[in-house]
Amino acid sequence: MQRWIRNFFDTHRPKFEKEGRFHRYHGLFEAFETIFFLPDSTTSQSPHIRDSLDLKRFMSIVILAIVPVALFGIYNTGFYACLAAGKSTAFLPSFMQGLLIFIPLLVVSYGVGFFWEALFAVRRGHGISEGFLVSGLLYPLILPPDLPLWQAAIGISFGVVIGKEIFGGTGRNLLNPALTARAFVFFAYPGQMSGDAVWISGGATDAVSGATALAISAQAEPGSQIPAMLDQAGLGLFELFVGRTPGSIGETSALLCLVGALILIITGVANWRIMVGGVLGVLGTGMLLNQLATGSLAAAMGLPAYYHLVMGGFAFGIVFMATDPVTAPGTDAARWLYGFLIGALTVLIRVFNPAYPEGTMLAILFMNLFAPLLDHFVIQIRLRKRISHV
Amino acid sequence: MPRPLHKEFLKGLWEEIPPFRLVLGLCPVLAVTMTVENGIGMGLATTFVLVCSNVLISILRNQIPPKVRIACYILVIATFVTIVDMLMQAFTYPLYQKLGIFIPLIVVNCVVLGRAEAFASKNSVLPSLADGLGIGIGFTLSLAALGALREAFGNGTLLGHSIFGPGYQPLTFLVEAPGAFIGLGILLGLMNLISQRR
Numbered sequence: 164m165q166r167w168i169r170n171f172f173d174t175h176r177p178k179f180e181k182e183g184r185f186h187r188y189h190g191l192f193e194a195f196e197t198i199f200f201l202p203d204s205t206t207s208q209s210p211h212i213r214d215s216l217d218l219k220r221f222m223s224i225v226i227l228a229i230v231p232v233a234l235f236g237i238y239n240t241g242f243y244a245c246l247a248a249g250k251s252t253a254f255l256p257s258f259m260q261g262l263l264i265f266i267p268l269l270v271v272s273y274g275v276g277f278f279w280e281a282l283f284a285v286r287r288g289h290g291i292s293e294g295f296l297v298s299g300l301l302y303p304l305i306l307p308p309d310l311p312l313w314q315a316a317i318g319i320s321f322g323v324v325i326g327k328e329i330f331g332g333t334g335r336n337l338l339n340p341a342l343t344a345r346a347f348v349f350f351a352y353p354g355q356m357s358g359d360a361v362w363i364s365g366g367a368t369d370a371v372s373g374a375t376a377l378a379i380s381a382q383a384e385p386g387s388q389i390p391a392m393l394d395q396a397g398l399g400l401f402e403l404f405v406g407r408t409p410g411s412i413g414e415t416s417a418l419l420c421l422v423g424a425l426i427l428i429i430t431g432v433a434n435w436r437i438m439v440g441g442v443l444g445v446l447g448t449g450m451l452l453n454q455l456a457t458g459s460l461a462a463a464m465g466l467p468a469y470y471h472l473v474m475g476g477f478a479f480g481i482v483f484m485a486t487d488p489v490t491a492p493g494t495d496a497a498r499w500l501y502g503f504l505i506g507a508l509t510v511l512i513r514v515f516n517p518a519y520p521e522g523t524m525l526a527i528l529f530m531n532l533f534a535p536l537l538d539h540f541v542i543q544i545r546l547r548k549r550i551s552h553v
Numbered sequence: 554m555p556r557p558l559h560k561e562f563l564k565g566l567w568e569e570i571p572p573f574r575l576v577l578g579l580c581p582v583l584a585v586t587m588t589v590e591n592g593i594g595m596g597l598a599t600t601f602v603l604v605c606s607n608v609l610i611s612i613l614r615n616q617i618p619p620k621v622r623i624a625c626y627i628l629v630i631a632t633f634v635t636i637v638d639m640l641m642q643a644f645t646y647p648l649y650q651k652l653g654i655f656i657p658l659i660v661v662n663c664v665v666l667g668r669a670e671a672f673a674s675k676n677s678v679l680p681s682l683a684d685g686l687g688i689g690i691g692f693t694l695s696l697a698a699l700g701a702l703r704e705a706f707g708n709g710t711l712l713g714h715s716i717f718g719p720g721y722q723p724l725t726f727l728v729e730a731p732g733a734f735i736g737l738g739i740l741l742g743l744m745n746l747i748s749q750r751r
Contacts, residue, residue, distance in 0.1 A: 325735070329742065350726040 222293045224432045228423035229300055229413075229483060235406060236413035237261035240308045243409050265412060268303035268315055275316045276302075279323040283332065292333035294489070295323070301341040301483055304413025305476060305524075310348065318348035338531045339490050342524055349524070375410050376403055377475040377513065381520040383462035390467065403473040414476035424482040433486035436495055437502035441481035444506020445471045452514060463514040471510050480523035481505060490531045497537035505530045558683045565687025566694070571664045572737070573695060573744050575688070578664035581655050582696060583733040589712050592700030594648045596693025598637050598656060600686070603665050605633045607685030610673040617674070626669040627660065634660045664692060695740075702736050703727045 238254070241261025245252045250260070276299045277291075284291045302319055322344025327336040376398045380389050393399060398408050406416025427433035449468025456464035471477060485491060485505050492501050505526045512522025519525060569575050572582045581599070586592045606629050610617075617625045638656050641649040649656065659665065668688055673681040704710055707727030709717045726732050 350731065351724045352722065353725070 221432055222297050224430050225297050225427065225483070226300060228426040228432075229297075229304070231422055232413050232416060232419045232479065232483075233265075233300070233304060235416050235419050236304060237265045239406060239408075239415055240264050240412050242407075244308065264308045265303060267312055268306060268308075268310070268412075269300070271312050271315050272302045272319050273299045276319045276323050279320060279328065283324075283328040287332075289332070294333035295340075298322070298327075298339075298341045301413075302344050305341065305345050305411050305479065305484075306348070307410075308412050314348055314352050317351070318344040321347040334489055336489060337535070338528055339484055339487050342484055342528055342531075346524055346528055375475070375520070376408060376470075377520040380463045380466060380470075380474065381513070381517045385460060385462050387462045389462055389465070390470065393470075400470065400473065403470070411476060414479040417473040417478040420478035420482045427482065427486065433482070433488075434491065434498055436498040437486050437491055437505075438481055440499045440502025441477075441485060441506040442472065442502075444503035444508075445477065445510055446506075447503075448507040448510040452510065461514055461517075466514075468510075471513065475513075475521045476523045477506075477509055480509075480527055484523075485527050485530070490534060492534040492538045492541075494538050494541040497534070497541045500537055501530050501534060504533075556680075558679060561680045561683040562687040565684065565689070565691040567691075569688065570691035570695060571688060572692070573741050575664065575667070577667050578662045578692070579737075581658065581662060582699065582737065583730070585652055585655050586696055586700040586703055586733060586736075587728045588704045588708070588710075589697055589700040590648065591651055592696035592698075593693060594641075594645070595652055595655065596689070596696040598641065598652075599659055599662060599665065599692055600689025601637050602630060602633045602659050602662075603668060603689040603692075604682060604685040605636075606630045606665060607668055607673040607681040608678055609633075610669045611676060611678045611681035614674045622674065623666075623670070626666060626674075630665055630669070631660045664688065699733075699736050699740060702740065703732055707732055 238258045238261050241257035241259065241264065242252055244260050244264060245257050250256065273295075276295050280291050280295050299319070302322065303315070306315060306318075322340040322342075325347075326338045326340040326343030327333065330336045376393055376396075379392055379396060379398070383389050383392060390400070393403075402408055404417050406418060408415050424433070424438055428435045428438070446468045449466070449471050452464045453466075453468065481502065485502065492498050505523075508526035508529060509522040512519055512525055516522070565571075567574075571577055572579055578599075581595055585595045606626070609629050610626060613625070613629075634657060637659070638649075641652075641656060668685060672684045676684070701711060704712075705716060706724050709715060709721040709723045724732070727736065
């Protein structure tokens with residue numbers, strides 16, 4: 164089998180090389196060839212190789228780290244869909260139901276995304292980058308499960324074209340493409356994305372409460388005790404940590420995001436400074452707000468800071484989104500600050516802006532824009548120190 | 554040797570079309586182009602001011618002392634803006650209400666002041682007239698194009714007529730502020746693409 168595939172690629176390669184008939188499409192050819200075989204070429208754009216990892220391996224490890232989160236997300240999604248529809252909520256039916264929801268979103272994400280990638284690659288005459296394998300998987304995981312497919316398609320088109328290709332493709336984008344896509348859908352179709360009514364629309368009954376933990380926290384009256392309200396809604400600290408809660412497909416389980424984080428940190432693929440910085444940012448800001456909280460201000464100010472770590476998409480965002488090597492800063496000091504500010508902004512948006520119950524997405528996109536600036540200042544400060552020593 | 558008049562006119566339609574080539578006057582461009590109607594109305598009001606102020610400043614260009622020239626330009630422009638403001642209030646009241654503060658704000662529109670400073674103060678009356686007319690019509694076309702993009706996809710209508718049918722779910726963010734920036738960026742990118750091709 165292997166030899167047959169090798170032969171197939173070898174016999175057809177000349178057609179795609181310079182002077183060949185299909186030279187225009189050599190990017191497509193390479194993309195398919197490297198799915199089967201290890202490429203013998205090296206990358207020319209960031210993320211750069213720091214050791215024996217090449218871009219493809221790099222991306223494979225990220226995907227490996229996402230798999231537990233994705234599997235659990237599929238089960239959890241199916242569970243709530245079955246619950247809302249009044250069907251059996253046993254493991255297998257739930258998982259199948261989840262697959263029925265997740266697979267179409269994944270197919271749309273990869274299909275539409277690769278279409279744009281291929282179009283730009285052929286047009287520009289460069290290879291198709293593997294970066295989209297990760298973006299295309301992350302994108303459906305951060306969508307509400309009942310999003311119409313055509314909206315998902317428009318979103319990923321915007322994310323890939325405006326978020327990435329216009330800036331020159333993988334390695335040159337300022338913004339995380341998957342998050343850009345989600346932000347687009349969020350602002351374009353607020354009705355389907357609001358998140359607090361996710362499960363009501365999926366089912367026929369009102370008996371199943373659709374409110375996510377973040378929606379409860381954002382809508383709480385001043386003076387109310389949010390942890391007690393969450394417990395009452397079945398969204399206690401433990402459930403939130405494990406992820407047995409309604410929400411976007413992949414974001415609910417902080418525990419499995421932690422597992423993913425460990426994989427990424429141990430293999431050195433993602434930078435731990437960003438993640439630790441983010442957690443510190445959330446805890447610091449949350450505790451500061453706790454000190455300032457009074458009965459008349461927003462009830463979310465009094466929410467214990469650690470709740471913010473397990474509610475909504477923060478864990479998923481800081482582990483898989485914020486650490487994207489292209490859009491995060493490249494110097495260590497800047498990474499600390501970048502992570503810290505993502506955490507701080509997330510809490511500030513969640514607490515003080517009831518219109519946006521989830522602040523993680525906006526916080527990461529906002530800090531994406533500042534990443535080059537942070538790097539610039541870190542380098543300037545270093546240079547100044549050196550000059551004084553001369 | 555001055556350039557022929559039609560060239561002074563035509564440059565405003567492509568080579569120096571505001572706000573894409575001459576990136577000036579962005580405030581009204583972003584603020585009022587929710588619909589085609591608004592865009593055309595704003596564009597025509599600006600064109601009127603641009604042509605009149607260009608002509609008058611060109612006539613007075615040797616009388617205006619250089620040290621206070623900007624103040625004089627503003628005075629001339631403000632006069633015409635007041636005229637257009639009152640005319641619109643009298644004859645196109647609904648549009649006038651929609652455009653609101655942005656009509657008086659034409660006084661500080663950089664396109665108008667920029668043409669006065671860069672062109673009318675250095676050229677005779679006829680070329681200034683052609684320049685003002687060209688740039689003004691170019692500005693109107695740009696605003697109409699951006700307005701069309703935002704109205705069609707953001708509201709599903711064009712000049713108030715439904716174009717995609719009742720099933721269309723509008724991209725509401727396009728009629729809001731971020732849509733203005735993204736729309737402007739897309740049109741600017743398309744123009745650069747077309748220019749490169751030539």
